Amino acid sequence: MSGELHYEADSRDGAREVFVSGKLSIRDAAGFEALLQDVRQAEAQRYVLDLSRLEHMDSAGLGKLILLRDAARDRGLEIALRGPQGRVKRLLDLSRFEDEIPILDA
Amino acid sequence: MTEGTAAPGALRGARIMVIDDDRTAQRVVDGMLRAAGYGPPRLHGSAAAALEDLEVWRPDLLLLDLHMPDEDGFALLRRLRAAPRTADLPILVQTGSTRPEDRDRAFALGATDFVSKPFSAVELAARVRIHLENRRLITTLSEQTERIRADLALAQEMQGALLPTPALLETIRGRYGVSVHHHFAPSDELGGDLWGVYPIDDARFAFYAVDFAGHGLSAALNTFRIHTLFETLDLSSADPTVHMTALNEALSGLLPPGQYATIFLGVFDVGADVVRYAAAGCPEPFIGRRGDLRFRRCVVRGAPLGFGRGKTYEAQEAPFPAGAFFFAYSDALPESEDDYGAMLDDDGVEDLLRAALAAQMIEPERTALDLILERFFEHARQPLGDDLTAIWLSRPDGPG
Numbered sequence: 001m002s003g004e005l006h007y008e009a010d011s012r013d014g015a016r017e018v019f020v021s022g023k024l025s026i027r028d029a030a031g032f033e034a035l036l037q038d039v040r041q042a043e044a045q046r047y048v049l050d051l052s053r054l055e056h057m058d059s060a061g062l063g064k065l066i067l068l069r070d071a072a073r074d075r076g077l078e079i080a081l082r083g084p085q086g087r088v089k090r091l092l093d094l095s096r097f098e099d100e101i102p103i104l105d106a
Numbered sequence: 107m108t109e110g111t112a113a114p115g116a117l118r119g120a121r122i123m124v125i126d127d128d129r130t131a132q133r134v135v136d137g138m139l140r141a142a143g144y145g146p147p148r149l150h151g152s153a154a155a156a157l158e159d160l161e162v163w164r165p166d167l168l169l170l171d172l173h174m175p176d177e178d179g180f181a182l183l184r185r186l187r188a189a190p191r192t193a194d195l196p197i198l199v200q201t202g203s204t205r206p207e208d209r210d211r212a213f214a215l216g217a218t219d220f221v222s223k224p225f226s227a228v229e230l231a232a233r234v235r236i237h238l239e240n241r242r243l244i245t246t247l248s249e250q251t252e253r254i255r256a257d258l259a260l261a262q263e264m265q266g267a268l269l270p271t272p273a274l275l276e277t278i279r280g281r282y283g284v285s286v287h288h289h290f291a292p293s294d295e296l297g298g299d300l301w302g303v304y305p306i307d308d309a310r311f312a313f314y315a316v317d318f319a320g321h322g323l324s325a326a327l328n329t330f331r332i333h334t335l336f337e338t339l340d341l342s343s344a345d346p347t348v349h350m351t352a353l354n355e356a357l358s359g360l361l362p363p364g365q366y367a368t369i370f371l372g373v374f375d376v377g378a379d380v381v382r383y384a385a386a387g388c389p390e391p392f393i394g395r396r397g398d399l400r401f402r403r404c405v406v407r408g409a410p411l412g413f414g415r416g417k418t419y420e421a422q423e424a425p426f427p428a429g430a431f432f433f434a435y436s437d438a439l440p441e442s443e444d445d446y447g448a449m450l451d452d453d454g455v456e457d458l459l460r461a462a463l464a465a466q467m468i469e470p471e472r473t474a475l476d477l478i479l480e481r482f483f484e485h486a487r488q489p490l491g492d493d494l495t496a497i498w499l500s501r502p503d504g505p506g
Contacts (some may be wrong), residue, residue, distance in 0.1 A: 012362065012391050027491075038490065058492070059319040059368065059437060062387075067364040095368070095387035097407045099417075 005031030009038060016044040021053040024061035032064050039071045039079075047072055052083035052106050057091055069101050087089055111231040113143035114443035117238045121164065121255035122147040125182075126158045126171035126200070131223070135169060157185075160192065167238055168192075172201040172212065180215055187216035194244075196237035200225070258295045265296060265326055268333045270303050278303055282376045287475040297369075297493035298325025299436050300333060306341050309377030310355040312349070313499065316411070317388060317436045318367045320495050331360055332367065332411075346371045346384040347447065350408075350419040358415045366412030370404070370434055378503065379427040384419040385480065386410045390452065391434035392459055393424045396474075396500065397467060399434055399460055428504030433459060437493040442486040450482070458482060474498060 005022045018038065022031065039047060049068070051057075065081070072079035083106030084092055092103060113120070122139060124147050126132050132149045139147050148163060150156040153174050168186070172179030183199070184194040199217040201208060209220050219233055275286045282305075290299065300324035307310045316332055318325040335356050339349055350371055357367070370391055373381035381393070386408030394401025404424065409417040426432065440455050450458070462477035469477075475498040 040283075058441060059317065059387075062410075063319040063364040063366055066366070070363055087449075090452075091387075094407055095413075096407060099409060100413055 004028050005035065007031075007035055007038070011042075011044060014044050015046040015048060016042045017048045017050060019050045019053060021055070023056040023058075024054060025056065025058040026060035032105060036068060036071055039068055039077065040075065042075075042077060045078060047077050047079045048082050048084045048104070049079065050106075051088055052085055054084070054088050057088045059091075062091060062095060062097070065097070066100065082106060111120050111142065111228055111235060112232075113235060113238075116242065117235065118143055118145065120144060120166045122167050122169065122234065123150065123156065123159070123163070123165040124148065124169045125150045125152050125153065125174070126169070127159045127174050128171070131171070135377040138227040138230050139234065141227060142234070144234070153179075153182045157182075160186075162231065164191075165195065166241055168195055169233060170197055170199050170217075171236075172199055172203065175245040180211060183212065183217060196241050198233055198237060215389065261323075261326065262292075262295050265292075265329060268300060268302075268329060270301075274303065278311060281305065282374070283306065283501055284311075284374065284376065285500050285502075287473050287500075288473060289479055289496045291490070291495075291496065292321065292493045293438070293490050294322045295437075296323055296326035297321050298329060299493040299495040300329040301434075301495060301497055302333070302336060304336070304341060306344050306373065310344055310373055310375045312341055312344070312346075312371065312373050313432075313497075314371045315388065315436070315495060315497060316367045316369045317493070317495070319365060324362075324365065325493075328361065328365060328367065332357065340468060344373045344375075344382075345421070346373055346382055347419045347421045349375045350384045350386065350411075351417070354409075354411045354413075354417050354419075355415055357411045358413070361412040366410040367422045368406075368410045368437075370406065374426060374432075374499070376426075379425060379430075380423055381432065382421060382423050384421060385410065386419065389437050389440055389443065389455070390436055391432060392456075393426065393430065393432050394463075395427075395429045396431055396503065397429075397463070399463055401459065401463075403456075428501050430501050432497075432499040433474070433478075434495075434497045436493060436495040438490050439482065439496065441492065442482075442490050442494075444485045445487055450485070474500075 005028045007018050007020045009016060009018045011014055059071055080102045082104040124132060124135050124145060136147055143397050143500045170179055170323035189317045190403045196218040200223060202223045204222055212220055217432050218237055298321045301315040303311055303313050318328040318397050335353055370385045370388045372381045374381045385406035387410040388406050390403040392403060405422045408419050440450050440452050443449055458478050458481055462474045465477050468475050475496060
């Protein structure tokens with residue numbers, strides 16, 4: 001297990017695609033803070049958070065996604081999640097997360 | 107006295123002891139300390155007299171001359187460091203020797219600092235001040251740590267008091283014939299899990315289990331919030347979806363952004379032999395019958411409390427006849443890792459339950475919850491990283 005949260009980003013045509021990997025959980029504060037800054041500074045209309053490489057997310061991680069949604073809303077940024085897998089997908093599903101942030105297939 | 111070396115107000119009352127067999131040297135140091143603004147130091151000419159005095163007068167700092175007639179200063183230093191009362195006392199060693207090996211040896215034996223004679227009033231005052239200030243900071247810090255520890259212990263006790271009392275659980279058993287077994291273990295001093303039972307009428311009682319994201323202080327404060335909400339909740343409609351909506355509306359205004367709770371809220375009806383419930387994002391509780399390896403998962407799809415106002419919740423229903431059990435647990439059960447980093451996951455919890463039900467057929471005197479937790483703790487890496495709550499409700503088998 002690789003542990004901490006990392007991301008790689010790619011911007012084009014007004015859309016920013018961010019691929020996160022590792023774990024989105026209660027433990028990793030620094031990795032998430034960087035991601036939150038990325039949302040706050042993104043020069044785009046559309047922000048897609050690709051979760052297909054995210055290994056693990058706990059309940060605190062779900063709360064962090066809510067914070068990302070709020071940060072995106074503050075900036076008038078359209079945010080979406082993409083391609084969650086396995087347990088991450090299941091957690092999102094059980095909490096009807098598609099009502100909070102649209103979830104796209106991979 | 108030069109600015110920066112004189113005793114600041116807070117240090118003027120500091121107790122300083124001087125051990126030196128040379129009377130003249132004693133008087134010089136005494137004069138320097140008084141001039142720096144300290145009160146009169148305690149002066150001793152021998153280790154024996156000093157040791158006796160140390161029993162009653164607790165100095166904040168010791169000035170020790172290494173060359174003493176009755177006891178070698180190095181031996182005294184060793185003794186003082188070995189005694190619990192003086193183990194942390196700042197000891198400023200002074201000597202006429204300029205040999206580096208004396209210096210090294212003094213530090214090795216636990217001297218806090220070293221001054222070579224002759225030293226100036228400014229040098230002595232500066233060193234004394236630094237060590238007294240350090241001591242004061244350390245004392246303040248350990249007092250604060252102690253206070254926080256005491257506060258946490260109190261908060262933990264208060265949080266424990268939110269849980270159902272044995273008397274209430276006895277009432278549930280007597281009035282509804284439902285036994286409640288439970289396990290509750292916060293991963294920190296304070297946790298984000300809470301559960302409770304509330305009698306409604308002679309056939310029905312409400313049960314809830316919540317898990318606030320995260321653990322520690324902020325999650326714990328939220329358990330107090332929701333407990334208060336439950337205490338004032340109108341349960342007369344006995345409609346879980348109504349109660350859920352009321353809780354969500356109230357909590358969505360109270361919780362800071364990013365904080366939320368998953369929840370199971372059920373109304374158990376032993377007259378109609380059903381449980382009506384609503385749930386939101388919690389791990390799926392199991393419902394089944396003792397001695398029957400076919401059981402079902404509850405439907406828990408729903409927006410957790412605190413995601414925002416205006417959410418609605420679906421009403422669910424499951425049979426809960428004589429001989430039935432209901433098993434709810436927090437996500438520490440499926441999400442705790444074993445020594446290889448593998449999680450039990452939902453299927454693993456189901457396997458635990460199946461194994462426990464099977465084992466219970468052979469050992470009927472043991473509770474299923476015990477059997478589940480026993481197997482769980484055999485594999486889970488400990489301490490667990492999250493709060494663990496597990497609740498088992500059961501009705502006795504019916505006649506025949």
